[in-house]
Amino acid sequence: MDTIFALASAEGKAGVSVVRLSGPRSHDVARAMSGSLPEPRRAGLRRLVDRAGVFLDEALVLVFEESRSFTGEAVVEFHLHGSIAVIHAVLKDLGTHEGLRLAEPGEFTRRAMENGRLDLTQVEALSDLIASETEAQRMQALRVLSGELGGKVESWRRDLVRAASLLEVTIDFADEEVPVDVSDEVRALLGAVVDGLSTELHGSAAAERIRAGFEVAIVGPPNAGKSTLLNYLAGREAAITSEIAGTTRDVIEVRMDIGGLPVTLLDTAGLRDSEDVVERIGVDRARERAGRADLRLHLVPAGDTPILPVLVGDIVRVAKQDDGNGRGISGLTGAGVTGLVDEIRETLSARVARAGLATRERHRMAMESGKEQLQQALVLLDTGPDEYELASEEIRLAIRRLEALLGRVDVEHLLDVIFSSFCIGK
Structure with missing residues (x-):
């Protein structure tokens, strides 16, 4: 070598x-x-x-x-x-x-x-640690890099190997009297792993958002002060501001650290009907990005109602309230901005409190697939000894999915892509 x-x-x-x-x-x-x-x-x-x-x-x-x-x-x-x-x-x-x-x-x-010093999840976490920009990203990357996810997967794998071994004994001695019924122990082992996978999958969306960042879309009609507010939050002239309606034609993005969480603020085009072809494209993009955002900040002129449906977790503020009274906000004077940032932080922090260790789509897919195999194995197990061989095969497939998660099998096509993102010297 x-x-x-x-x-x-x-x-x-x-x-x-x-x-x-x-x-x-x-x-x-x-x-x-x-x-x-x-x-x-x-x-x-x-x-x-x-x-x-x-x-x-x-x-x-x-x-x-x-x-x-x-x-x-x-x-x-x-x-x-x-x-x-x-x-x-x-x-x-x-x-x-x-x-x-x-x-x-x-x-x-x-x-x-x-050389067995790291598994593939730790390799990915090392890449995430190097790229981390916020405290939440740093802490999450360190948890995975420490081997916490790999340890869970290895524990599940050991339980599944035992479950498969118990079924194999029953299959090998199918023509003889087996002194112990193993189905209850196998069912308990499989059920525990399914529960563990379900827990991690439940927290995977939040974990991935910590790694990739949250999107907060500022939405509202033209001249509601969206660009002015974005500039105030960014501390610079990120967006052009004007009294002319329809100035913002495309989605403008600003990356920020809010309470240790990575957040991308989106300044969207003012939502209205327009005869201008270019402005209509901007409005369509604004609606589409707002729909995909993790959180929407609705700026509403005094006396009006939000122009888009307010979803659970969304934030509503009265636009251009220079004194910041009540739910008012002003990007011109900064009134109400501190309270807004605190509310964004609290809302997103509540979501990441459920974050698991599966930080990537690859992790989620491997766990989903393994869980499906085990659920099928449980169905076959309940059918009776005649289906134990098929149940055992489903368990083996689930083990293979977990081994792929750690980089032990079926990942050669991924390695070149993963390692190419590292710098020379790492």
Whole structure:
């Protein structure tokens, strides 16, 4: 196997930059460059030289033994001065050593998975952690990265393996008297796993929204102050404001952190009938995006009623109330905005309180499929011993779905896509 290397920290000038090596030759090459290696997991200051003996940099060197590193392989890290020239010189020299090559995107993490250090859900969580922008995203990614989801799946798998084994004993001795009726234990094992899957599936929508973000659509008639309010919330001129009705033609998006939750505010076109073809397109888009949003903020002129149906959880405010009295709000003066933000936060926080660990559509589909197989197995189990072989096969299919969730089977076509989203060096 090749030894791979790459810049593991961000590109560009920095105080410190980290170059990582992983693979069978990492220690030998690092020793050749530094003269000697420090004890494993203890940083040592070393002078790095190239193959011609030319001084490259003075660096902290960290050594990790095989099976005790992130990748599960022998690993070395050079903590260099963060000069672009220094990094280039070190990487150039590493490329001259036989058996070494530059790592591909996500290759360090892929090796960690192949060596059993991470399962596929943890790989995805690591990607989510790197991309996290809010506290809720960070905490959710860390929960999955810690192996919490993988631990649940492994527990379900063990129960299903036992259930299948019990049925296999009955099938193997079908012509003999089996001393114990196993159906009650099998039924209990399957029922417990179905309940666990149901719980996770119930919280999967909220978990996925934490990862991908919530959408809050600001809706109302033209000149209700939607763009002005969006600009106030964003703290910048994100949308053009004008007294001319129909100024906003497309959906304008602003990403925000509200109470630690990722929220995208949508400024939509004013909802009205129009002879203008372009404005009608904007209105159609506004209705469509508002319908898909997680929450709608209805801005209603004083004395009017909401122009769209108010769904459960939606928020209604009286538009352009510069004093902010009652349920009024103003994006011009900021009156009522603090209370609005608090209500958005409380509404969305109540939803994420039910969040599970299945953060992706792939997780949900695998669990749904496994649950369906187990429900079918329970039906077959109730039919009697003549159907135990079919029930056992349904259990085996459910086990396969869970193994695919952890990346053990049937996921090769996914891996290239997943790891391509990682940067080189991770």
